[in-house]
Amino acid sequence: MDLAGRVAIVTGAGRSLGRAYAIALAAAGASVVVNDVDADAAAEVVTEITGAGGQAIASVGAVGPADTAEKLVADAVAAFGRLDVLVANAGVLRDRVLWKMSDDDFDLVVSTHLRGTFTTGRAAAIQMKEQASAGDTRGGRIIVIGSPAGQFGNFGQTNYAAVKAGLVAMARTWSLELARDGITANAVIPIALSPMTATIPAYAEAYERFLAGEPIPTELRHDKGLGSPEDVAPLVVWLASPASQEVTGQAIGIGGDRLTLYSHPAVIETAYADGGWDAAGIDAAWRATFAAQAQPSGPPSRREG
Structure with missing residues (x-):
């Protein structure tokens, strides 16, 4: 999948899944804006990309506010001249059962995941539409990051499940609104060992073994569809590429050895x-x-x- 000449923004790209997406997009030829709230983490990813011969810049800030989203797009255009791909990945967890969840727990997750994807998606869409209006026929790609929690619900995750379900609905809505300009919108539903899955007791030990360099057991990779962040990245690369130009409004899961297409509510x-x-x-x-x-x-x- 050749992404040469394409420019991508990845939010929350300083570590784990976001880092894997940014590195994979750069390896496929894209120029990448690495966003993270942690300046040092963003800089490390940029160094890794440029050290391998790729192009990347850091843009530091917490997603949610419109100002952050607009700056991300402005940084992409200033550094690389355009914007082709947005991967709205940044997120946080504040897990509590309903009766113990505070307003702050709820609001932070909503602000980061749902509002952050909305503001970055809006800013990206405006730039991509302007490019289309100027005669650019390459279209654009908006990729939001969902979760199995948003598809099925999950104990202790009122806030997280709600925003992840909302993101899939958001992508499906954008797929309708942006189709005329050749801009696709899809949701990736990753299952990967990460700091977030490490908070799930059943996977805490597997995550520690993964960090220690042990291979992920077949029963997790195949039976549970749980792998590494790098196992998820190829789906993001494919959705960012010209090969997926007819694919929009879909929720596609990936993890370990498993690739999944989720149904629309029926x-x-x-x-x-x-x-x-x-x-x-x-x-x-x-x-x-x-x-x-x-x-x-x-x-x-x-x-x-």
């Missing part, structure tokens, strides 16, 4: 009552038809035990 069953429904009729319809098709909550890995 109507499972429908029933009708002439003149409308009363509560007793709803109860009867539920027991007779709907109950057998009720959808479980929680990630498949939890349901599988």
